[in-house]
Amino acid sequence: MCWRKRIWRVPRTSGASSELFVLGCGPIVAHIDVVALAGDGIGPEVTEAVTRVLGGVASAYGHELTVRPHDVGWSAYERHGTPLPDTTLEACVRGPAVFLGAVGDPRADGLSPEKRPEAALLQLRRELGCFANLRPAKIDEQLVGISALKPEVAVGTDLVIVRELTGGIYYGTPRGAEAGSDRTVNTLVYTEFEVERIARIAFEMAGRRRGRLTSIDKANVLEVSQLWRAVVDRVAGDYPDVSVGHMFVDRAAMELITAPTQFDVVLTSNLFGDILSDEAGAICGSLGLLASASVGGEVGLYEPVHGSAPDIAGQGIANPIGGIRSAALMLSHSFDLQSEARALEDAVTTVLAGGLRTPDLAGPNDASVNTSAFTDAVVEAVALGGARVGAASAEVSP
Ligand code: IPM
Ligand code: MG
Numbered sequence: 001m002c003w004r005k006r007i008w009r010v011p012r013t014s015g016a017s018s019e020l021f022v023l024g025c026g027p028i029v030a031h032i033d034v035v036a037l038a039g040d041g042i043g044p045e046v047t048e049a050v051t052r053v054l055g056g057v058a059s060a061y062g063h064e065l066t067v068r069p070h071d072v073g074w075s076a077y078e079r080h081g082t083p084l085p086d087t088t089l090e091a092c093v094r095g096p097a098v099f100l101g102a103v104g105d106p107r108a109d110g111l112s113p114e115k116r117p118e119a120a121l122l123q124l125r126r127e128l129g130c131f132a133n134l135r136p137a138k139i140d141e142q143l144v145g146i147s148a149l150k151p152e153v154a155v156g157t158d159l160v161i162v163r164e165l166t167g168g169i170y171y172g173t174p175r176g177a178e179a180g181s182d183r184t185v186n187t188l189v190y191t192e193f194e195v196e197r198i199a200r201i202a203f204e205m206a207g208r209r210r211g212r213l214t215s216i217d218k219a220n221v222l223e224v225s226q227l228w229r230a231v232v233d234r235v236a237g238d239y240p241d242v243s244v245g246h247m248f249v250d251r252a253a254m255e256l257i258t259a260p261t262q263f264d265v266v267l268t269s270n271l272f273g274d275i276l277s278d279e280a281g282a283i284c285g286s287l288g289l290l291a292s293a294s295v296g297g298e299v300g301l302y303e304p305v306h307g308s309a310p311d312i313a314g315q316g317i318a319n320p321i322g323g324i325r326s327a328a329l330m331l332s333h334s335f336d337l338q339s340e341a342r343a344l345e346d347a348v349t350t351v352l353a354g355g356l357r358t359p360d361l362a363g364p365n366d367a368s369v370n371t372s373a374f375t376d377a378v379v380e381a382v383a384l385g386g387a388r389v390g391a392a393s394a395e396v397s398p
Helices: 003-009 018-025 043-061 073-080 086-094 117-128 141-146 192-208 223-236 249-258 270-284 321-333 338-353 371-396
Strands: 031-039 064-070 097-102 132-138 158-164 172-177 184-187 212-217 243-248 265-268 291-295 300-304
Touching: 031 043, 031 073, 031 086, 043 064, 043 097, 043 321, 043 338, 043 371, 064 086, 073 117, 086 117, 097 117, 097 321, 117 300, 132 192, 132 270, 141 338, 158 192, 158 270, 192 212, 192 223, 192 265, 212 223, 212 249, 212 270, 223 243, 243 249, 249 265, 249 270, 265 270, 291 321, 300 321, 321 338, 321 371, 338 371
Parallel strands: 031 064, 031 097, 097 300, 158 265, 212 243, 212 265
Antiparallel strands: 132 158, 132 291, 172 184, 291 300
16 A cells, blocks of 8 residues: 555544554555566557656656566567467566557467467456456547547547457367368357356446446347346346346447447447457457456456557657556556556646657657657656645644
């Protein structure tokens, strides 16, 4: 637990409370201990930005930061012959939190499925038990102009996709090419248990937000979706304050671009969530903006939603916002550092309001800055916010 949060809990009139007495020996800092998997493409650039920003948070708030890099994806395959070396998996399982930049490289296209970079990510998600992937998509008011939608449609978009992450067609067996046949198979499978636990996460979240849940499926065709719908309806009975709607995924893809503000919490399966979250990125203006938190196990996994973007890798122009916002989710979910998480979110908003744009956010005639300059500005904004927090804490210190 962090020192400042304890100080804040002390009523101003209480004098020397026992809590402050315990603190007499010095500040108790949080230890932000992160396994960093930079991965492929723009992953290393984004991970470097996130590391620097976390450093800024740590020094502004007096926390300790440890970042432990490990290999994953194509870069791990090149070095170790496997996209998920044991050392990486062991470090991740020990946690307490994992940040992942991106995986994927066109050079892996010819590899067998288990050697592909994406296989590492899928195995990691499963080993960590991160069955709930939370993908917030809230349009920044400064970026309404670059939304793929007309401003009057895009303004006010503020939704969270709750994507089931460790089941469904991504993992179902049998899978692959059938020997001696021209058939290749993937299997869509969900158990009631899997649907119920992700549904509960979504209902809880809707209860803390605007109380609206839209469950997205393809129940007019798929039996698995019929099960999904029935379980969601049953779970809904435990959340009378949340209003529930069901929508077929094809309709949802259309409604998302015609009337995105109707959505609050969107609950859906692994594959549909993957597809719809890219659409949400386009509504917000760039996939580079979106963050994600994968939770449900003991260790949280935090990844920007954008992929490895090999076309711009190594140029230093990647948008670090998705990564930085994922780090904010990590501070909140894995370390319970709510003020710090908010400060990071606010720092990004401040920098956007100041007019800085990475190329993906800039119009054709607008100036843009590179990843490093954008990150510098976020670190500076965090430092200014931290200074204010420091001053406020000093006020209530003995
Ligand atoms: C995502 C990505 C991954 C997914 C890939 C890289 C395996 O697209 O996180 O959205 O499909 O889950
Ligand atoms: Mg995706």
